[in-house]
Amino acid sequence: MDLGLKGKVALVAAASQGLGHAVAEELAAEGASLILCARHDAALQETCAAISAAHGTPVLGLATDVADPAAVARLVAAGQARFGRIDILVTNAGGPPAGTFDTLSAEQWQAATQLLLTSVVELTRAVLPGMRERGWGRILNITSISVKQPVANLMLSNSLRAAVTGMARTLATEVAAQGITVNNILPGYTRTERVVGLAEATATREGISAAEATARWEAEIPMRRLGEPREFAALAAFLCSERASYITGTSVPVDGGWIRSLL
Numbered sequence: 537m538d539l540g541l542k543g544k545v546a547l548v549a550a551a552s553q554g555l556g557h558a559v560a561e562e563l564a565a566e567g568a569s570l571i572l573c574a575r576h577d578a579a580l581q582e583t584c585a586a587i588s589a590a591h592g593t594p595v596l597g598l599a600t601d602v603a604d605p606a607a608v609a610r611l612v613a614a615g616q617a618r619f620g621r622i623d624i625l626v627t628n629a630g631g632p633p634a635g636t637f638d639t640l641s642a643e644q645w646q647a648a649t650q651l652l653l654t655s656v657v658e659l660t661r662a663v664l665p666g667m668r669e670r671g672w673g674r675i676l677n678i679t680s681i682s683v684k685q686p687v688a689n690l691m692l693s694n695s696l697r698a699a700v701t702g703m704a705r706t707l708a709t710e711v712a713a714q715g716i717t718v719n720n721i722l723p724g725y726t727r728t729e730r731v732v733g734l735a736e737a738t739a740t741r742e743g744i745s746a747a748e749a750t751a752r753w754e755a756e757i758p759m760r761r762l763g764e765p766r767e768f769a770a771l772a773a774f775l776c777s778e779r780a781s782y783i784t785g786t787s788v789p790v791d792g793g794w795i796r797s798l799l
């Protein structure tokens with residue numbers, strides 16, 4: 537299937553590693569030019585060089601904290617200056633801290649709101665005018681399975697990703713007639729640096745091995761294994777493609793069957 541991504545320009549946020557990196561790689565493999573960001577420049581530039589060398593596509597990397605609206609505006613302006621436009625936006629950020637209602641401070645709520653919700657609002661605000669002008673756009677938010685089935689001890693993620701989902705569903709209706717789709721993709725337990733780190737942290741906390749911590753998650757997943765980033769990225773590339781032109785306002789999990797709800 538030709539996804540129709542050749543020559544499109546995609547901005548993928550938080551892409552030096554993990555899910556963002558995998559999505560960037562898949563879009564580059566389909567012929568898209570890339571604008572990538574992450575907080576740490578060295579790791580980001582390494583990722584950009586590797587993707588560009590592997591796929592022969594231009595990749596611009598700009599160290600950016602997506603929680604900072606001024607930095608987001610600079611990122612989008614630099615991307616537009618380099619490529620002339622942004623056709624595809626994939627929003628993403630690092631995960632917020634774990635915690636229950638009682639353990640989380642007002643400052644942590646504020647920081648997580650900036651990281652998970654404000655970043656999506658500001659990235660979207662910056663790219664929408666150009667998408668409207670051209671009558672074509674794809675906005676894809678990386679959220680989490682927690683929007684369909686909250687995960688214990690992840691109060692911030694459960695709450696703020698639901699807010700992103702509400703915003704995306706509302707925006708999808710507002711821009712649908714302008715050729716712009718807005719969707720969310722929901723990772724389940726996927727083998728990234730973050731999940732390996734979480735397994736190690738759980739192991740230390742509970743006096744078990746990291747392998748045992750991972751095995752506990754796998755026991756909850758009908759496929760009995762973690763997902764691989766490239767399995768996630770395949771759907772992301774499709775939802776960003778020309779071929780996904782009649783899909784908008786949805787939230788699609790890639791979770792090996794973890795979510796037990798009917799819809």
Ligand code: NAD
Pocket residue numbers: 549550551552553554555556573574575576600601602603628629630631632651678679680681723724725726727728729730731
């Ligand atoms: P990861 O930690 O492996 O990678 C995160 C990336 O985001 C890195 O490139 C990092 O540099 C970048 N980043 C972090 N904070 C940033 C900021 N403020 N501004 C710009 N870049 C920033 O994480 P991942 O596993 O790829 O997860 C990506 C997102 O998906 C996270 O929000 C995570 O909570 C969510 N998620 C992941 C899983 C999973 O199993 N991997 C499951 C559900 C949800």
